Amino acid sequence: MRADYSALIRGWIVLLLATGMALGQSIGGPRNIAPAVAAPAAPTITILTSATGVLVRMRGSGNASVDLGRVSFFQGTSAPGEAVQRISKSFVISTRFALQIDCPGSFPSSSVNVTMSRSNTDATDAITIDGTILGPAPQFLVQSMRCGSISQHRLEVEVPVSTPAGSLGTFVAFVATLNR
């Protein structure tokens, strides 16, 4: 009875390993057990300029920056790729950017969940991406985004008229988590 049970488990293990080895291998090609069990590398995030947005400057390894330039309640902005809309007691600067996700070592069908959060929440301005106001807690930007794909997003910065003139700066953190 015990021998039968052991044989069943052995068979299951062999089947599991054989399936893993077979995936992604060409027929008759060299086979190696290592890729079947090695963890895929972490997903990478690249923030890109959108065709209709302001220039996104790459800062290396997933970091980027956008400068919305000089903006004001009554004069708006003259920078290309952004717009200013006045509402009663504040104005909203809007633009677009793109997000590219790559998943080295993963299957082409792999996907990620992308979350976003904001570091400095004590500021008087509000940051909104795709209609979601950012806070310190991560919130979903995209669920099940295909690896290798690019998504377009709308960024809005709302500045109250009570905010003193001067420089405004904030950081938005994106995290891509590979789905199993």
Next chain:
Amino acid sequence: MRSRTFLAGLLFVFALLAEVADAQTGSGTLSITANVQSSIKLTFLTDASGMAVTGTSTSTASLPMGTVSMNSGIVPANVTKTLNGAVSFNLSTPFDILVNLANSSSTTYTLSAMLTAADVVNVWTIGPTDISSGASFALASAGVYGTAVPYTFKLTLPATAIGSVSNTITFTAVAN
């Protein structure tokens, strides 16, 4: 002994599979900067008892008085015509100026008016201030933001005047 070896191998395989199953994450950061400028806006409004301002609620407006004469005819609604004996006559109407401010700690503003082309024939006044010379004249030194302030525009024309009379007055509000 053989079954222990097999069990150890089994645990090793599970450990590898568990590593594969761990969530892999990557991150990126977007820095956003902007330079917020303070801004001020002056708009003209039709006063409750004044003639309709063309371009009310904008920064470019006009007061078209139409065709008038000293001793006959009619004037537009809410325009007052008064005779200065047989020498001249006045056309006057109130209008409002509204100044708004954003992203500044200023609490008051200075308002000035300047006639674009000096006029030695007609007399142009805003309230009690004669601006005919074309210089810049202060109308208010501590205006309050967000409150429409009425000013009376008056044009004095000599009895000998004939033909078209027009000019432009530039109003400037500066935050104190």
